[in-house]
Amino acid sequence: MKVAVIGATGFVGKAILHELLDRDHMVIGIARHPEKLGFRHPGLSMKAGDVMDENFIAALVKGQDAVISAYNPGWSDPNIYQDYLAGAQAIQAGVKKSGVKRFIVSGGGGSLEIAPGRQLVDQPDFPAAFKDAASAVRDYLNILKKEQELEWTFFSPAILMNAGTSGKRRGVYRTGLDQPVFDKDGKSIISVEDQAVAIVDELENPRHIRQRFTAAY
Secondary structure, eight states: OEEEEETTTSHHHHHHHHHHHHTTOEEEEEESOGGGSOOOOTTEEEEEOOTTOHHHHHHHHTTOSEEEEOOOOOTTOTTHHHHHHHHHHHHHHHHHHHTOOEEEEEOOSTTSEEETTEEGGGSTTSOHHHHHHHHHHHHHHHHHTTOOSSEEEEEEOOTEETTTTTTOOOSOOEEESSSOOOOTTSOOEEOHHHHHHHHHHHHHSOOOTTEEEEEEO
């Protein structure tokens, strides 16, 4: 496939790039500073893009088979709540303008339900440093759920994404929808490499059109 990845130089975006390229997809990587990627590949074309400009995004992704967004304005952004919501909605609008139908968003796990009506981000022990970002991603998911034109999928990672698993690609995982997936030890964990595997598997074999799903070991 021809796939555009937004946020291509970020932690998650870079893992998605590697997984797509390893499977011989042709990729356009879009980032604020594409020179930060640190590697080249014959199947990859890097482009500088402003996610706040929906017309620019539309022009960049036009003609692709799918768009994967791993957009994150940056954990140090003091306005991360507002900037994430603005950027995510501009990306969504740009993809619609481009005519591309398949749209996958790599989001956060804060909106996963740990009990009926209780989301992870609202728990007292949720890390304060991530609360604004997690709240923004949760609120964007509620916006995306109203989208009827795009064939969208929203991915939430395991609660402990990459904790102690960095650099490990197992190629196996279990999936869920709105509740975290736990292992036999009661942990919800996955590496960023296997998060990328789950996302690219969904791209190649869609099972969650207009749904959120999650994955963990």
